[in-house]
Amino acid sequence: MYTEVRPAGRNIAASDLAGIGPSVTNALSSHLTAEVRHEGARWVQEYRCGVPVAPPTAMGPASGSGTTLTFWPDSGIFETVECSFTVLAERFRELAFLNRGLSISLTDARRPGELGSDHFLGEIRDFVVSLDASVGSPIHLDTIAFAWEDSRMAGTAEVALRWCTSPEEQVRSFANSQPTPYGGTHVVGFRKGVADAINAYARKRRLLKAAVPISPRTGSARD
Structure with a gap:
């Protein structure tokens, strides 16, 4: 997962889960979908094992701006591909503390009936x-x-x-x-x-x- 945030009046803060950028995340994923919302348009591109399936495709209008990356860790590379809610929560909490004005929400929807969620905001x-x-x-x-x-x-x-x-x-x-x-x-x-x-x-x-x-x-x- 990779996020890029620009809190008002501050320098850009690029952050990720393990000190790596989106290109490395893509290479280590069996499937990754990138969605970009920019200037009223929504663009989507899919990748398989780091290779684009097709060129970026316009998917209609979009409100606001931002980038969403959805990825599945490659089971052929990692021994386990299940993400830890606790580890992610701790890292997101740090990022919220370190970047004043940044709000992060984390939701675990993997197990129906056991929905876990948390929200981080602070300084x-x-x-x-x-x-x-x-x-x-x-x-x-x-x-x-x-x-x-x-x-x-x-x-x-x-x-x-x-x-x-x-x-x-x-x-x-x-x-x-x-x-x-x-x-x-x-x-x-x-x-x-x-x-x-x-x-x-x-x-x-x-x-x-x-x-x-x-x-x-x-x-x-x-x-």
Whole structure:
């Protein structure tokens, strides 16, 4: 599944389920149908095992605009072709948090009488609040959140954090809506910024103890 969204006043955010684009999804599908609604017309094209069955076909008028891809994973490639509602729900929840103003609805209609559905809408501040259960109770109820744009990266960076009672930190980082579990320069910069801000505040409030002078001769603290 591949979606392309453009929230008002923000840069385009392309997202998918596993960090791949629609061409890869098509190649891994036994059957894929692409429907494009643009400028009042609806166009449809079908593919079998990544190969188009026919050229794009005009299927009449359409209201609004957007793209819908419907696909069936190829059982000749994957051991299992049944999608997990839980995994999809978690990923869509992340995307809704990371792209403010983006609303995502997920419905599981595979089993009649056991219809599962969920709706996701929020922002990065809500993402941090949702993690509280696993990191201990919050020390302060407020969540610090801010965003800034920089022409050098042609995009927006957002940060949210909350102080909790857990002795261990939990950092969830993303770049272009994709998880970066191994960190990166954006995580290094965040850590340095937080440390500098806390040190500056502590010095201004005289909360830091004076540094103990070190003897240049012995390398130990002077009496």
